[in-house]
Amino acid sequence: MHIPDGYFGPTTCIAGFAAMIPVWVIASKKVKKKLQVKQVPLLAIGAAFSFVIMMFNVPIPGGTTGHAVGAVLVAILLGPWAAAIAVTVALVIQAMLFGDGGITAIGANCFNMAFVLPFIGYAVYRIISGKSETTSKRRVIAAGVAGYVGLVMASLCAGMEFGIQPLLHHTLSGRALYCPYGLKIAVPAMVGEHLLFFGWIELIVTALVVKFLQKQEPGLLRTGMEASQ
């Protein structure tokens, strides 16, 4: 889902940054106000975890690859605003140093993976977990489903962003200037592969780490709730 330079025209690139600037500003304020000093290492671990987990490309044999993002996990532990910061840090480093995701597309890529993904995922997690105990099985299921739904929704956004390019930018003869695939191809391709394959990876990763933390330090699973208010 790391959209490279060249796939999005200027309108989408600018819209991506325009959408993310308020998110980054509010997230910074929230993190400053809510995040305690002792939670800073956890935020650093979250950003680093997101970075590394995105390197685990999972292949569809003979097809494409995809990966988990870990954003919902960070949202569960530290709240969605902190997750937005952590994943943004990872995405900016990936784009600038490793050319994974375009520079012009950083806004849009952050919108999909550092905003839509953790926020939708977190909402799903809260709804499913309800008032259940932090150590309950329900929380593990909630975390997994949240990861799955979050990643699929992020892929839907990416698919739509790809898909509107031929509508927005084309030559008189109808040739695309940027991404050549319209909504009818891009949306099913992006959503389909995430529904069938990569969403499940995010599900497994999120649920497993939550399960591990329930045994290790269930207190960590409580702080995300407090930080999100």
Add this chain to the structure above:
Amino acid sequence: MKTKNKLWIGLGTLAVISPIGLYLPEKLKAGDAWGEWGPDKIKELVGYIPSGFGKLSSTWNAVMPEYAFKGWEEKGLWHLSFAYIISAVIGVGLCVGGVYLLCKLLAGKER
């Protein structure tokens, strides 16, 4: 052992085994991720390189493109796996440094 230490060890382990994310797609002949093709592949897929794409796609010269050292593209999987681990370690370091710096800047404004 403290949970945070275990998480750090987990991160380190992930960095060391990260070449799995390079090896499996290679062995199972999975191509690029959807919508992340280079100019050559785009031309193969749609028959032309969209002109805006051609201009924008080379906007940025990454220091370690595709988590490898420059000029290592043709080296074997062992070399690339080594570069991948180094990339993971650098990435983890920069993420940690980036978050600490950011938190320091945010906290600093208060005073």
